[in-house]
Amino acid sequence: MIMNIKEKIRYIDLASTIISLIMITGIIYFVIDSDFQIFMNVRLIIFAIIFSIIGFFLSRKRLELFDETL
Helix, strand or coil: CCCCHHHHHHHHHHHHHHHHHHHHHHHHHHHHHCCCCCCCCHHHHHHHHHHHHHHHHHHHHHHHHHHHHC
16 A cells, blocks of 8 residues: 555654654653752653654654655
């Protein structure tokens, strides 16, 4: 089954939304779990870096698909 480009963009947007929600809830959990000590929290830094990289790749893929529609 071949999806058209608009469907692919919609799925990438959905994945980006889910990743963003996971990242926000994870950051809130780490901040609350560490008694609101945001600075020098290694788990928080690693978590944010991993999800930022995932978001970056999803964004690049979305732009590539959007360029194909032009």
